[in-house]
Amino acid sequence: MSVPERIKKGTASGSLVRRMFDEGLAFKKKYGAENVFDLSLGNPITEPPMEFKQELLKLAESKSPGLHRYMENAGYVDTRAAIANNINKEAGTKFTENEIVMTCGAAAALNVVLRTILTPGDEVILFTPYFPEYFHYITHHDGIVKTSPTDEQFIPRIDLFEKTVGLKTRAVIINSPNNPTGVVYGEKVLHDITDVLKRKQKQYGTQILLISDEAYSRILFDGLKYQPIWPHYSESIVVTSHSKDLALPGERIGYIAIHPGCTDKDGLLNGFIYSNRTLGFVNAPALMQRIVARLQGISVPASNYQNTRDYLYNSLTEMGYSIVKPQGAFYMFPESLQPDDFAFVSELQQERVLTVPGQGFGTPGFFRIGYCVDNRTLEGALIGFRKVAEIYKI
Ligand SMILES: Cc1ncc(COP(=O)(O)O)c(C=O)c1O
Known part of the structure; x- marks a missing residue:
């Protein structure tokens, strides 16, 4: 055995x-x-995009020493600052590099967050249909999966969601644009989900984190605009990557962003950095960090x-x-x-x-x-x- x-x-x-x-x-x-x-x-x-190859060539020809060394486990300060600036541009927020941790894609970001926040027996809510890997990530880190249904348009049933949130709920994962449905959550959906969470936090005296998986946030159709989670809920964390928007899934580059107003933000951030290191990711790939710092705002x-x-x-x-x-x-x-x-x-x-x-x-x-x-x-x-x-x- x-x-x-x-x-x-x-x-x-x-x-x-x-x-x-x-x-x-x-x-x-x-x-x-x-x-x-x-x-x-x-x-x-x-x-x-062609800008990716241009930056890659520039780096390959660079004579700067130390391009391939270890760095802070959270990632390069410049890269995190570039990402924070881009979030601020898109969402009108006030992020700094201190609220960003670079990761090996959104998959690693999710594992780092779940590793950090879960105590055995904690529950994490997923809306069905969900990205199947969530199930494995949650159980890997001793969490319990609870599912909550969506309606015929694959929009969360808020009445049923409200009944699923309990004393043991530690986090809820949302994913918009969604894999597998392609459905996008508008402002009202985000408002309704976070409204329930605010009330439940008060009722139970707990912190319930909202983890927003935004791997597809730049692949939107019909003129739809990206809807950030930040104005709705301070206990929120975004996990994302450049696997899809820059078509770089094999390069493993993504990040975690935590709301500047999140309760115990520093404790959580230190936990993310510790988990990034000790899950064995150590840090996100150095070359990719340097490149994506220059490509914020660009996408396929x-x-x-x-x-x-x-x-x-x-x-x-x-x-x-x-x-x-x-x-x-x-x-x-x-x-x-x-x-x-x-x-x-x-x-x-x-x-x-x-x-x-x-x-x-x-x-x-x-x-x-x-x-x-x-x-x-x-x-x-x-x-x-x-x-x-x-x-x-x-
Ligand atoms: C919804 C969703 N989240 C996360 C991931 C992981 O993406 P990556 O780790 O490549 O950033 C994927 C990959 O397909 C996905 O569809």
Whole structure:
């Protein structure tokens, strides 16, 4: 018994996204990559903006010594200051470098925050459908997952949320634009969620942190504007990265930002820095920190994703699929054409179209499409979607 039960359990339940990734590889081996239409991932095919390569080349040619050394575990002061300035520009806030910790992407940021804030038995609330990795991160750090449903538009049911928040609630994670639905929370939604949290904090005499995962905050459609959480709630923490907005997921660069007015802000920040170090991240990658400091305010164009959204949404709805129209990110979460979403995804697989069953996101009866793919994949997938839809036509 070399591997403990909790790891065995995690591996076996796995992330369905990851499992689909492995199945995708097997399919590609069997049929040839060009004959498989893989919509199971969130791996941007867009290249980073040209400014990224320019900065990378400048750094490669730089004669400055020490470019590759360790630095403060929170990250370079210059980088944190550039990020704070950008937040202030976008949200009219007064952040300084002291409220920012650089991390190895949003995934590390979430782990650092959860490691720091959770005492065994603390509860963390997720709205369904949720990004599956949250479940593993929370349980890794001895937290208990509580889920709260959304309505038919995937907007949190505030009446039910209110009943889920209890004495043991330590944090709530929100994610807008959302993976897997593409839904964006407007000001009213943010107001309603934080209103409940304010009242519950008072009722229980506890601190309930709101963790806002903003990995897709710059991929917004239809002229929608980014809605910061900061004006709504002082007990809030943003975790984010440049994996999607600068198309750099392999480079592992992101950050944590904590509200300047958060209770015990310094204690939490010191905890984040300690957790960043002792979880073994040590610090975020040095070269990437230097580059993103110069690229704040730049992002890949959302218009390409919006065009794909339009094309895919129009094609699928015309075939009979029922979908909440995404307003951001690069995912769609249509209803499965039969109650068993796993069986439905298997039917799509027979047409060599790879998607992920909704049960992996805590919401059976749906499936997720990641449409950050090239045209060949999209066109091939649409043929498969049509064939399967025709089986269900009455
Ligand atoms: C909602 C959400 N949060 C966090 C992450 C992690 O992103 P990263 O660690 O690359 O920043 C992802 C990745 O797909 C995601 O979809």
